[in-house]
Amino acid sequence: MNVDTFAQQLKTMQWRLDELYQDAQATVQVKPDLLPLAFKELGIVSEELEVAVEELQQQNAALANARQVIETERQRYQELFQFAPNGYLVTDESGTIQEANHAAAKLLNVSQRFLVGKPLLVFVAEAERQSFHTQLLQLRTSEQVKEWEISLCPRDGKPFRASLTGTIISDWTGKADGLRLCIRDISSAGRELCLYNPADLELEIERNDSDPYEVCPKHVYLKGEMISLKPQTIWVVSRGIVKLSTISETGEEVLVGLAGPSMPFGSNLTTLKTYQATALSEVELACFSLTDIATYPSLAQKVLPQINQRLRQTEALLAISGQRHVKDRLHNLLLLLKKEIGQPVEQGTRLSVRFTHQDLASACSTTRVTITRMLGKLQAQGKIILDSQNHIILKEQDI
Known part of the structure; x- marks a missing residue:
C-alpha cells in the first residue's frame, strides 16, 4: 500500500x-x-x-x-x-547474449540491438565449437576467472584469434545467473608479451655468460590466476609452479602436467584443443617466441632439454591414469609429485604446492570423496601429515 x-x-x-x-x-x-x-x-x-x-x-x-x-x-x-575499449558481453548460462557493448558489436560486426538474443556460439569457428561448449560448461561450475583462446568469425568479416576471459554472475542468493565475458583481438599480438629486443638479449647472454631465463624480463602471476597462452610464444618458469590442464567432455578439469623452474609450456607445445595454465603459487615467467628459440642457439640449448623433461612427466601422468586401482594411482601420483616438487624437511618430503582434494581426484580420474577418504587413511597410518599450511608431507618410508 x-x-x-x-x-x-x-x-x-x-x-x-x-x-x-x-x-x-x-x-x-x-x-x-x-x-x-x-x-x-x-x-x-x-x-x-x-x-x-x-x-x-x-x-x-x-x-x-x-x-x-x-x-x-x-x-x-x-x-x-558501453565505452570500454575491450568487447564485453553478458550472457545467460548457455551463452546466449543478453547485453553487448560497442566494442563487442564492432568486433562481431553486428549492431548491438541485433546481438541480443543470439548465441555467441554462432560466431565461433565451427572446428572449435565443441571446445567452446566445454569451456562454458566448466565456467558455469567454477568460481574462478577463466581465460582461453578461440577463433571468432564476425558477420561478413575475416576470422580472428580472440582471447576470452569469463566469470560467472550470481544473483543475491548466490545462485548462478549468467556469464560475463571479455573479448580481446589477439590475432596480431603474437609477440606482445616479449618485451625485449631479441638481438640485445643474445648479446647480453654472450657478453656476460648469462642464463637466458635470468636476463629476459619477467611476468608475475598470482596464485590462482589463469596465464594467457599466446600463439607462437613459449613461457618458461623462473619461479613457482604452474598447473597445466585440459577439460574433459563432461566439463571436468584433467591434470596434464606441472611446470616448475626452468620448464617451458605454451599452446604450441600441445595438440589439445582445450589447454590452460594456472598459477599454483605466485610465479615469475619469461616469454620467448618460437622464432627466437630457432634463431639463437643459447636459448634452444636451455629450452629443448626441458621440453624433453616435460614429455617424460606427461608420460608418467598417462601411466598413472591407466592403472586399474585408485589406490595405486594415488600412490604413484604422490611419488611423482614428491620427485617433481618435493622439498626436504625434518619430517620427510614436503610438496611445495598445496593441492586440493579435487586437484588430486582429477589427476587420479576419481571422485573428491574417494581421495578424501584415502588421504584420511594415509594420515591415520602415519604415512603422510599436513603442515600448518595444509601442504602434504610424505614420510621417508614408502607410502
Missing part, C-alpha cells in the same frame, strides 16, 4: 473513532466506564499507528534517496560498460 494513502485512511479512521466516542458518551447507560475505556485503548493504538506512519514516511524518503543514488551509479557503470 502507498504510504500516503495509508496515512489518509488512518486520519479518516481516527476522525470516525472520535465520532463513535462522542455518540457512546451520549447514548450508552449500562456500564458507562466500559466503552470509554475501550475507546481510550483504541486511541492509544491510533497514536502508535501515527508514529508508525511517520517512521514509514521517513523510510520511504530514505529509500527514494537511495534509489536515486543507485540509479546514478547504475548509469555510470552502464556508460563504463
